Amino acid sequence: MKEETKKRRKFVKEKAIELNKNLPKSEIWFQNQLTKRDVKFNFKANECFCGYIPDLIDKDYKIIVEIDGSIHRLPEIKERDKKKDKTFKKHGYLVVRIIAYDHKSLKKGLSRIFKHIKENSSTVRYKKEAKTRRNRYINRTKAISKNQKQLKMCSVCKSTTTENMIEYEQKSIRVCSNCEPDIVI
Numbered sequence: 001m002k003e004e005t006k007k008r009r010k011f012v013k014e015k016a017i018e019l020n021k022n023l024p025k026s027e028i029w030f031q032n033q034l035t036k037r038d039v040k041f042n043f044k045a046n047e048c049f050c051g052y053i054p055d056l057i058d059k060d061y062k063i064i065v066e067i068d069g070s071i072h073r074l075p076e077i078k079e080r081d082k083k084k085d086k087t088f089k090k091h092g093y094l095v096v097r098i099i100a101y102d103h104k105s106l107k108k109g110l111s112r113i114f115k116h117i118k119e120n121s122s123t124v125r126y127k128k129e130a131k132t133r134r135n136r137y138i139n140r141t142k143a144i145s146k147n148q149k150q151l152k153m154c155s156v157c158k159s160t161t162t163e164n165m166i167e168y169e170q171k172s173i174r175v176c177s178n179c180e181p182d183i184v185i
Contacts, residue, residue, distance in 0.1 A: 008051065016053045019046040026067040026100030027055055033106055041113070050087050060124050061117050062093045065109065069100045 011168045023031075027045065036039070043056035043065065056065040066085075071077055085095045098109040 001137075012048050012051060012053060016046045016048050019053060024067075024069065026069040029100055030056075030065075030067045030098065030106070037110075039110070050091060052084050052087065054088065055085075057093075060128075061114060061120055062091075063113060064088050064095045065113070066091045066095065066097045067100050068097055124172075 023045065041056075041058060041062060043058050043063075045056055046053050047057050049057055049064075054064040055067045057063070066081070068081075073080060081097075085097075088095050094112070096109045096112050099105040
């Protein structure tokens with residue numbers, strides 16, 4: 001079974017690369033419509049996710065946009081799309097399906113996307129700020145090699161673990177990996 005999974009992943013990655021080289025006409029239409037409306041998103045096109053290749057994905061806001069061409073009207077494709085959408089929703093993503101070349105569907109889809117972004121913008125902003133603070137902290141610290149025997153206890157929880165200890169250079173404190181995310185600089 002693991003061998004089948006590896007083959008499937010490899011196939012999906014190759015298919016994603018192929019799709020990005022030759023974008024389907026429906027996806028080109030959608031991108032042109034966004035350009036005409038002067039709308040800019042941070043979507044990535046045809047990126048592998050959960051064993052599928054969504055047309056557009058924004059991992060910050062957890063949005064997936066599927067541009068459905070005429071083939072998506074077939075019953076077997078509709079069933080596959082339902083399974084795909086269920087998987088994406090299980091991972092907390094908003095799935096927006098837009099019918100290609102249909103301006104009414106485009107307008108409804110864009111309004112759902114804007115509403116979702118508006119509702120989740122503070123959460124995403126907080127996560128980005130937290131990541132920036134963490135990166136700033138990591139850049140100001142240096143990892144202590146495992147060979148050093150002079151490791152002291154963690155300044156926060158007072159444990160004497162020797163693994164993943166970080167030394168904060170400017171204040172001469174040491175923090176273990178469990179307490180590191182709690183340090184605010």
